[in-house]
Amino acid sequence: xxxxxNIVLFLPLAGMLAIALLPAGRDALVRQLSLAVMVVQFVLTxxxxxxxxxxxxxxxxxSRVPWIPGWGVYYQIGLDGMNVLLVLLTAFLGPLVVxxxxxxxxxxxxxxxxxxxxIQFAMxxxxxxxxxxxxxxxxxTMLIPMFLIIGIWGGERRIYATLKFVLYxxxxxxxxxxxxxxxxxxxQSTTGVVSxxxxxxxxxxxxxxxxxLLLGAFALSFAIKxxxxxxxxxxxxxxxxxxxxGSVILAGVLLKMGTYGFLKLGFPLFPDATREFTPLLMxxxxxxxxxxxxxxxxxxxxxxxxxxxxxxxxxYVMLGLLSLDLIGxxxxxxxxxxxxxxxxxxxxxxxxxxxxxxxxDIAHYGGLAKILPVYSVFFMILTLAAIGLPTTSGxxxxxxxxxxxxNAAWPIYQAGDAFPLTMxxxxxxxxxxxxxxxxxxxxxxxxxxxxxxxxxxxxxxxxESSILAILVVAVFWLGLFPQEPxxxxxxxxxxxxxxxxxxxxxxxxxxxxxxxxxxxxxxSTR
Amino acid sequence: xxxxxxxxxxxxxxxxxxxxxLLIVLDLVSDRPRGALAVAFVAVAAxxxxxxxxALDGYMAAPxxxxxxxxxxxxxxxxIVLALVLPVLLLSRxxxxxxxxxxxxxxxxxxxxxxxxxxxxxxxxxGLELMSLPVYVLVLFAFQRPDSPEAALKYxxxxxxxxxxxxxxxxxxxxxxxxxxLTAFGRALGSSNAMAQAAVVLIVVAFFLKAAIVPFxxxxxxxxxxxxxPVTAYMATVIKAGVLLAAARLFATTPVGRPMADMxxxxxxxxxxxxxxxxxxxxxxxxxxxxxxxxxxxYLFFAFLGAGAxxxxxxxxxxxxxxxxxxxxxxxxxxxGDDVAGDRITSLKGLYGRRPFAAxxxxxxxxxxxxxxxxxxxxxxxxxxxxxxxxxYTVYAVLGLxxxxxxxxxxxxxxxxxxxxxxxxxxxxxxxxxxxxxxxxLVPAMLLAVFPGWFIExx
Numbered sequence: 001x002x003x004x005x006n007i008v009l010f011l012p013l014a015g016m017l018a019i020a021l022l023p024a025g026r027d028a029l030v031r032q033l034s035l036a037v038m039v040v041q042f043v044l045t046x047x048x049x050x051x052x053x054x055x056x057x058x059x060x061x062x063s064r065v066p067w068i069p070g071w072g073v074y075y076q077i078g079l080d081g082m083n084v085l086l087v088l089l090t091a092f093l094g095p096l097v098v099x100x101x102x103x104x105x106x107x108x109x110x111x112x113x114x115x116x117x118x119i120q121f122a123m124x125x126x127x128x129x130x131x132x133x134x135x136x137x138x139x140x141t142m143l144i145p146m147f148l149i150i151g152i153w154g155g156e157r158r159i160y161a162t163l164k165f166v167l168y169x170x171x172x173x174x175x176x177x178x179x180x181x182x183x184x185x186x187x188q189s190t191t192g193v194v195s196x197x198x199x200x201x202x203x204x205x206x207x208x209x210x211x212x213l214l215l216g217a218f219a220l221s222f223a224i225k226x227x228x229x230x231x232x233x234x235x236x237x238x239x240x241x242x243x244x245x246g247s248v249i250l251a252g253v254l255l256k257m258g259t260y261g262f263l264k265l266g267f268p269l270f271p272d273a274t275r276e277f278t279p280l281l282m283x284x285x286x287x288x289x290x291x292x293x294x295x296x297x298x299x300x301x302x303x304x305x306x307x308x309x310x311x312x313x314x315x316y317v318m319l320g321l322l323s324l325d326l327i328g329x330x331x332x333x334x335x336x337x338x339x340x341x342x343x344x345x346x347x348x349x350x351x352x353x354x355x356x357x358x359x360x361d362i363a364h365y366g367g368l369a370k371i372l373p374v375y376s377v378f379f380m381i382l383t384l385a386a387i388g389l390p391t392t393s394g395x396x397x398x399x400x401x402x403x404x405x406x407n408a409a410w411p412i413y414q415a416g417d418a419f420p421l422t423m424x425x426x427x428x429x430x431x432x433x434x435x436x437x438x439x440x441x442x443x444x445x446x447x448x449x450x451x452x453x454x455x456x457x458x459x460x461x462x463x464e465s466s467i468l469a470i471l472v473v474a475v476f477w478l479g480l481f482p483q484e485p486x487x488x489x490x491x492x493x494x495x496x497x498x499x500x501x502x503x504x505x506x507x508x509x510x511x512x513x514x515x516x517x518x519x520x521x522x523x524s525t526r
Numbered sequence: 527x528x529x530x531x532x533x534x535x536x537x538x539x540x541x542x543x544x545x546x547x548l549l550i551v552l553d554l555v556s557d558r559p560r561g562a563l564a565v566a567f568v569a570v571a572a573x574x575x576x577x578x579x580x581a582l583d584g585y586m587a588a589p590x591x592x593x594x595x596x597x598x599x600x601x602x603x604x605x606i607v608l609a610l611v612l613p614v615l616l617l618s619r620x621x622x623x624x625x626x627x628x629x630x631x632x633x634x635x636x637x638x639x640x641x642x643x644x645x646x647x648x649x650x651x652x653g654l655e656l657m658s659l660p661v662y663v664l665v666l667f668a669f670q671r672p673d674s675p676e677a678a679l680k681y682x683x684x685x686x687x688x689x690x691x692x693x694x695x696x697x698x699x700x701x702x703x704x705x706x707x708l709t710a711f712g713r714a715l716g717s718s719n720a721m722a723q724a725a726v727v728l729i730v731v732a733f734f735l736k737a738a739i740v741p742f743x744x745x746x747x748x749x750x751x752x753x754x755x756p757v758t759a760y761m762a763t764v765i766k767a768g769v770l771l772a773a774a775r776l777f778a779t780t781p782v783g784r785p786m787a788d789m790x791x792x793x794x795x796x797x798x799x800x801x802x803x804x805x806x807x808x809x810x811x812x813x814x815x816x817x818x819x820x821x822x823x824x825y826l827f828f829a830f831l832g833a834g835a836x837x838x839x840x841x842x843x844x845x846x847x848x849x850x851x852x853x854x855x856x857x858x859x860x861x862x863g864d865d866v867a868g869d870r871i872t873s874l875k876g877l878y879g880r881r882p883f884a885a886x887x888x889x890x891x892x893x894x895x896x897x898x899x900x901x902x903x904x905x906x907x908x909x910x911x912x913x914x915x916x917x918x919y920t921v922y923a924v925l926g927l928x929x930x931x932x933x934x935x936x937x938x939x940x941x942x943x944x945x946x947x948x949x950x951x952x953x954x955x956x957x958x959x960x961x962x963x964x965x966x967x968l969v970p971a972m973l974l975a976v977f978p979g980w981f982i983e984x985x
Binding site: 066067068069070071073108111136137140141143144147148151152158159163166167170171174175177178181182185188189 | 878882893898899900904905908911912915916920923924927928930931934935938941942945946978979982983
């Protein structure tokens with residue numbers, strides 16, 4: 001079975017080569033071939049997901065081959081509870097991205113799909129990598145296709161946006177590179193083990209000052225990708241200028257790299273520093289939630305609203321991870337997937353209306369419900385999912401995160417520290433603001449007097465409505481049956497909790513022990 | 527004298543010499559000699575194969591004791607340098623029809639080979655001069671450009687300054703230690719004697735001059751811009767490789783103490799920063815590559831901060847990755863890159879639309895030079911910074927990495943022009959043998975990217 005994960009990983013690369021070898025001018029063939037490869041990848045990933053056993057600790061479908069033996073670098077990939085859902089999400093969005101771009105991309109079609117495959121390969125690799133060197137290689141590789149996707153097929157200010165995106169993210173990565181070399185060197189000089197494997201690096205316990213510096217370097221890189229306030233300014237530009245497919249990839253998967261990085265590496269590698277800086281990170285998460293929502297509220301560009309809402313929604317993920325409460329952590333993982341689905345869907349829908357009317361200014365639209373009924377139904381469902389209506393995926397994610405945050409905050413509050421509770425309450429205001437900007441957007445777009453840049457507009461065609469229907473099914477699946485994915489991630493969430501909180505499993509016990517420590521830490525810094 | 531050893535150990539040099547002699551004969555017997563490219567190509571290829579074969583045999587010899595010796599690492603270094611010249615030769619097809627170019631190139635290459643095997647400062651000096659003198663003439667060969675003579679003169683004067691500095695350092699070293707062996711340098715490095723230290727500083731400065739390290743870099747942008755494409759490619763890759771490998775031979779495995787280490791870190795660091803920053807505002811492609819090579823020389827000198835055993839490996843791997851990718855970039859340039867207008871970076875606009883393969887190759891080489899994985903430039907940089915951190919110079923490593931970040935922008939700008947710009951006016955056609963040159967570079971580049979471990983184990 002281990003080969004299956006390798007096939008899933010390298011299939012996009014094979015697709016890229018196949019496309020490159022096709023003769024020029026066969027655009028239709030390129031599109032069909034791309035879709036076929038992506039669908040196969042998704043089917044195989046579903047097989048992986050179904051066969052993934054949530055009750056077994058450790059890696060499944062693992063491959064481990066020496067890559068740079070002298071440095072202890074292995075090509076080591078595998079699935080665990082942390083990445084299994086994200087791998088599924090990535091494979092799920094692949095065909096939708098490809099199909100969604102059929103009509104939008106008419107220039108350099110070959111190069112475009114080659115780049116989509118390239119980024120699919122890099123994203124998949126980042127999630128499944130279990131070796132820090134390999135992880136970093138995939139992590140940085142993602143920049144190349146995204147740079148081209150935004151820069152070639154983007155909007156008017158695409159060059160500015162894409163350079164900003166790359167320069168922002170590369171700055172974080174370069175410090176992470178220094179940190180990871182230092183970390184591996186420390187492992188080697190203290191234990192004699194030459195290894196980049198996550199499992200070995202988890203064993204390194206550095207003194208607090210070193211941990212703080214290294215966490216700072218890793219966190220900068222991840223926080224830029226999430227993005228967390230105040231490092232978010234690249235995101236609106238990148239989203240607005242990117243072609244629809246680029247936005248979908250960016251919001252659907254790429255942003256999760258940041259939160260996944262925290263979950264898999266940042267926090268577990270440097271637990272002491274994480275606990276030390278939990279208040280700061282938590283504060284930034286809540287600021288991201290609120291500021292992202294407030295900024296979304298005042299935008300006039302539909303795409304910008306969705307872009308800022310991403311900042312807000314990923315703040316919940318961070319909050320869940322930082323709560324160190326089992327429910328909160330699981331909620332964070334669900335929220336990552338949920339945001340991947342809803343944001344991808346909304347960006348696709350913005351792209352669909354933009355293809356028809358060539359503007360994204362809300363002021364040009366109104367009353368679309370009457371002229372575009374199918375479009376409006378889908379838009380409404382995704383809107384409600386984004387604001388977390390029960391039965392949709394958004395509800396599962398946000399509710400669990402908030403529950404976790406309150407769970408964790410309450411005992412600390414009783415012990416005399418109101419900060420985590422304040423943060424949890426602050427996060428709730430984000431839910432209210434989220435409902436405001438999304439519903440207001442839906443109201444202005446769909447209801448009221450009919451208004452559009454030009455009439456008539458055709459409603460969604462079969463291809464477009466199938467894409468959205470598939471997404472909506474996934475949204476409801478995660479909203480109605482979250483037990484199944486949660487079972488698969490529970491053990492991993494426990495492990496994460498254990499590594500960061502430094503206590504045996506068990507939600508309450510974890511808080512009980514972790515809390516006094518963090519209070520003491522906070523007391524001493526005051 | 528053991529003639530057998532002389533014959534075998536200097537086989538690469540002999541093959542180069544045979545090529546040189548053949549070229550001279552060709553010039554004598556024919557008015558319009560043809561086949562110079564083929565002769566030069568075969569000679570260099572044979573020399574590279576010979577060096578590699580000897581290295582794989584584990585051949586070791588010192589035919590001229592104390593002056594010249596070979597061992598497998600040296601031979602591998604020679605093989606790499608010689609192999610890097612093959613694409614340069616293919617590029618030269620469009621710029622140089624007569625054989626003077628090939629003659630001078632092979633002579634210079636002979637100097638590089640000599641340098642890599644030098645055991646004493648005499649041989650080293652001989653190699654260094656033999657390497658440099660033909661290049662001064664080669665820079666002058668780009669007649670299309672009005673500024674070539676100025677560039678050549680500037681290069682000559684600063685090259686002469688480097689030579690003088692080098693000789694001064696060597697004579698001080700000789701005065702202090704009574705020896706001209708390269709090992710004397712290692713002893714002087716660890717000594718606290720003022721004369722020995724002055725000698726070390728002078729010799730290192732001479733190498734900094736030759737490798738274009740800030741503040742001794744001023745000749746490079748002019749020389750690179752004034753020369754023709756193949757010559758620029760030769761200077762950026764092979765000359766740099768020769769100088770750095772000679773430096774690696776000099777430093778060998780001697781640990782570098784604190785005051786010297788700071789000099790070895792700060793000036794290269796300044797090169798990285800200044801090279802990357804100054805490259806941003808260049809409008810000429812070759813001038814930009816010159817500043818890029820100034821920055822890369824900085825990374826390369828960082829290798830000497832690392833522990834002794836890993837130095838040669840790090841330098842070799844870096845030079846291989848850097849050389850291959852740089853040559854790939856030169857191979858992608860249109861043929862009229864020599865006139866001032868054709869050398870503008872903006873003339874690359876819309877390259878993807880006109881010649882997709884060349885644009886992709888150019889893109890790959892820029893990303894690799896920027897050190898973005900999964901391209902070979904990343905592993906090369908990683909290897910160097912890993913060694914620097916392992917040696918305890920974490921602050922320098924972090925500063926160096928941040929400096930390398932500064933370089934990303936101007937490399938990306940080239941990709942931006944090639945892929946994202948509207949097509950500029952039609953530039954000249956593709957260089958005639960550029961495709962073969964690209965393939966010669968692309969294959970090792972891909973291998974370096976996918977199997978870096980295989981190379982690292984063997985270097």
